Amino acid sequence: MDNEFFIDSEHLSQKALEKKHRLENDPSSRKNHMEYLPGMEQIESDICKKVIGQMNSYDYSQYTAKDVKAALEHEICTIEDFKALLSPAAEPFLEQMAQKARTETGKHFGNTVYMFTPLYIANYCENYCVYCGFNCYNHIKRMKLSMEQIEHEMKIIADSGMEEILILTGESRAQSDVEYIGEACKLASKYFRMVGLEIYPVNTDEYRYLHECGADYVTVFQETYDADKYETLHLLGHKRVWPYRFDAQERALMGGMRGVAFSALLGLSDFRKDALASALHVYYLQRKYPHAEMSLSCPRLRPIINNDKINPLDVHEKQLCQVICAYRIFLPFVGITVSSRESASFRNGIVKIAATKVSAGVSTGIGDHESKYTGKESDSIEGDEQFEINDDRSFEKMYRDISDEGLQPVLNDYLYV
């Protein structure tokens, strides 16, 4: 069964509704999602061809228990081994996979778990991505923080003890241009040791500018690596252009960023193929840019404002755990982030196996850190959230919980050089 994504808001004009319905029902009314729009930089790269070639030929039903056992025994996990570990045949071996994943995590990261928090500075969006709370047809409270408001939010977060921040925006160049984001990065470098970005994909020179403003890590979720499926979910806007998004991490590295993060949004499409493509995206890019730091996230679909029925379909916690263990075994050196989309109990368990980074004190809304962190009623306007979070633990609680699990919370392991 598929998710029911299409929701009509009563606040939309007749004209807007008509356009929305046309986009939803008539594929010919949508722009070609494989065609670059004016201003989008096109780089020479063979990474996409390699990743998608592997994904298209991946038939996970052909792997057997024998392949999985062999993969678990091999010292080096090959692409073929990884494919076996992601297959349904590996599901009965989840405990063995977790044991192996834990060993690999220990070798590369010891018992450390890094902590960060996201800060949404604007939720304006020009895209119609049917599963996202920020989509331009969803009736929510929109907001863009001023520099004073951003600084206020940052102070509150920094006072909680957090040292790493991830700045996010909705995908609207018109409302949140690169300069606006750059100024936010400059402010962030005053309050935090590490500044990451999760914004709309930009060109190499813009990544270079943002790096100079203090950002050093770029996260871009491809959502799904299946371009045909992507086309049916991202109906309007710049985000619709699939290949420009695919090359974002490479442009970020070319622009001088230290590290990049990747992910598919699990539940949108065939999660096994998306997990394969996500990891191979990392694998091939690491071979091309061996100095770069890489990390993987593993978000699942969540309910949004005005549509509480959205769910990750066949990606249950067991499948998610399988994907994360397979990531760890195949790419022992990469960071793995598990966000507050997952429950506290899942996150407590997965940091002991493979995850190396968790968010805490999370809000996916705009300008609401004061009310969330201090309980103080805010007299200013707040913007609505991108999706519902599951784990709402504060920084202190998360820090304590990680320590209680016998792990070591790390707030910073980074220098901007």
Next chain:
Amino acid sequence: MDDKLIIGGHEFNSRFILGSGKYSLELIESAVKDAGAEIITLAVRRANTKDQENILDYIPKNVTLLPNTSGARNAQEAVRIARLARELGCGNFVKVEIMRDSKYLLPDNTETIKATEILANDGFVVMPYMYPDLNAARDMVNAGAASIMPLASPIGSNKGLATREFIQILIDEIDLPIIVDAGIGRPSQACEAMEMGAAAIMANTALATAGNLPLMASAFRAAIEAGRKAYLAKPGRVLSRGAAASDPLTGFLRD
């Protein structure tokens, strides 16, 4: 027996150095108390933190801090990190660590030579972490290094002396302390390296991941001391292959 480890004019009794990979208060305490460490490595990027987390506070005052430049991708970045370490009050020792590879974390010898020269001229006691290559090691000596730190195998791998033959060449040819760094997983491997003539051993993961940390720390201490004694004692007749001829081959010589 007066057998000190001398690095950049500083004397140490212990030949165990704690690496920086995986930190905990328990590990540091055990490294000092049970393994006898007098030098502890510190990743500057981890020390670059607010008060509540500062691992500098974990480290006893009587040990020598060895800040490393991990996170540096070239000589210029390593120099900046080393200078920041000095500003943070970490002293003059620095372990130069430059990696352009996020997968195996293998050091870049060429950039390391450049950084060694700049930092040595700047008054640092420079201990370069390197891939065991004789030519690179000689260049580091000429650049002003105070010791040479070849890797035994990739960081965190616990694979032991994978580069044994090349480390032996460095021990034989370089007139500075050779400190074996990275990959030592067991006390027996540490002992073997010391017996070969290594001046000291650096380890972290092997202790950090041990079931009984204090016991493993004391095992390393004993192993390093045993290896050192064996080296100083000069091993006698140990045949690694073949057999000794009972009749001398040169018995035919007359005068």
